[in-house]
Amino acid sequence: MIQTRQREVILAVLQEAGRPLTREEILHKGRDRIERLGSATVDRAIREMTAEFYIIGVEFPGQPRRYELPAESEHPHFICRRCNRVFDLPIKMQLPKIDAPSGFKVSGGEIIYSGTCPDCK
Numbered sequence: 001m002i003q004t005r006q007r008e009v010i011l012a013v014l015q016e017a018g019r020p021l022t023r024e025e026i027l028h029k030g031r032d033r034i035e036r037l038g039s040a041t042v043d044r045a046i047r048e049m050t051a052e053f054y055i056i057g058v059e060f061p062g063q064p065r066r067y068e069l070p071a072e073s074e075h076p077h078f079i080c081r082r083c084n085r086v087f088d089l090p091i092k093m094q095l096p097k098i099d100a101p102s103g104f105k106v107s108g109g110e111i112i113y114s115g116t117c118p119d120c121k
């Protein structure tokens with residue numbers, strides 16, 4: 001178990017960003033709060049916190065793995081094609097139910113929109 005302070009920083013960084021962040025983004029923003037935050041420490045914290053469901057790993061096609069705080073409800077994500085950042089869209093949305101072909105068990109899904117974000121438009 002790593003120090004609580006580092007975990008608090010990771011949670012605060014994700015909270016403040018309000019969007020899924022890559023490990024590099026977490027590290028970079030975390031260093032604004034703890035100057036000597038080590039990358040191995042952050043990697044270990046991310047691994048532990050993901051295993052304990054304090055944070056959720058999200059992956060989008062052709063994108064590095066990102067992490068976000070558990071959401072209260074399902075929401076779509078948005079990828080900006082200019083700056084490559086991923087955003088949570090604060091919209092309530094239910095994934096459509098599908099009849100999976102025989103042999104497939106659906107345990108999750110993602111709705112991803114893309115375009116340009118307010119900073120890039």
Ligand SMILES: [Zn+2]
Nearest residue numbers: 080083117120
């Ligand atoms: Zn953008």
